[in-house]
Amino acid sequence: MTETAFADGEREGVRRALVEWYEADHRSFPWRETTDPYRILVSEVMSQQTQLGRVAEAYREFLAEWPTVEDLAAADRADVVGFWTDHSLGYNNRAKYLHTSANQVVDDFDGAFPETPDALQELHGVGPYTANAVASFAFDRGDAVVDTNVKRVLHRAFSVPDDDGAFEAAANDLMPDGESRVWNNAIMELGGVACGQTPRCDEADCPWREWCDAYASGDFTAPDVPTQPEFEGSRRMFRGRVVKLLREHDELALDTLGHRVRVDYTPDGEFGREWLEGLLADLESDGLVEVTAGSARLQR
Known part of the structure; x- marks a missing residue:
């Protein structure tokens, strides 16, 4: 991340959105008091x-x-x-x-x-x-904290490469001068509550959705979120994810749904459109989902 990573005034918007989100509501721990x-x-x-x-x-x-x-x-x-x-x-x-x-x-x-x-x-x-x-x-005299949660947030939101030096530079560039206490609490809270290994963007009202590259693309891969391995019973698990996502979002385009169901989804890949349509066909047979014109929604 550099000084030119954001348009004029955008950096301040990013900062303000995160701090306001944190100050409005955050987890209570005794060491934060x-x-x-x-x-x-x-x-x-x-x-x-x-x-x-x-x-x-x-x-x-x-x-x-x-x-x-x-x-x-x-x-x-x-x-x-x-x-x-x-x-x-x-x-x-x-x-x-x-x-x-x-x-x-x-x-x-x-x-x-x-x-x-x-x-x-x-x-x-x-x-x-x-x-x-x-x-x-x-x-209130620290630099930006860079832990696993912060790396995940920066990688997803602003496409910071998976490199310790890049993460440190980006974190310090984004942190407002002289506000390490509230900023570091806020960005770690974001990684712990909204941007965990399984993201909860809308559910946790993530304040960075309008800027977030991962939210726009649906690709939530991150340094500590490797390509999803195959394991027995996974089909049942992913069917459950589809239903949960459609409950939350009402209707989603198929590729958007696919990216949110699993981090290694690519339309033409092994776990791509064909794989997703197979899950959806099962759910349609069960009377749970309907697929029309490249999107999916829960049956009404």
Whole structure:
């Protein structure tokens, strides 16, 4: 993405649409209700490869046990590691690193967290991503966060190539200056709620539909959404997807429907128009769907 990727004024429209969508309604997590860098660091370390729903309960219990960075620094490391194990939070090294970082903040920084991504990486076990997240959400001084969800969104919406450097450049180019807290929360929310591996564009009222390349083409392939593999029972699954999509959209052109049913749909490919028409013929026989003039709809 470059400065010329959008027409005049379009970039501001993209930014405003996302922030307004996020601020109007978003998932509630306890770490979104604080700017305390200690609490945000705890949430970031806990969230590494762990489902957020499970993290929320552990996060509350951890902070009830060690509510401040000073409390954690004074804790017995074995107790911290034991907590991590009891709550199935992944590698125990993360608990050790978190405990060591707390001691660094207390001993080396007089209890005050560093505020920039570079400075936060001086803490033991805090890498670039975690440092940037803490700088963003605690101090509003971060760069654009680039995680799997953000890559998926940028690839689909603006055709950013599957390259780490390209994703980082595009994310930082799009983020408004000095607004890393709200922006990074918003774009990660978009990837988590509307633009997951199975997209929910209309259902989640995605604010980028008018600009999104994937929404226009129906091709929702992304770096973490590989070509759909064949597996037993898939025909039944795809029939269900057809019915669900037609319930949501009333009527869809066949190729638009095909792209939304499976990411590797191509009209002339193995999973193309002929394959789709076979599914639709089955559904017509069941009295569920009618196909006319290159489009499909549910039977009334």
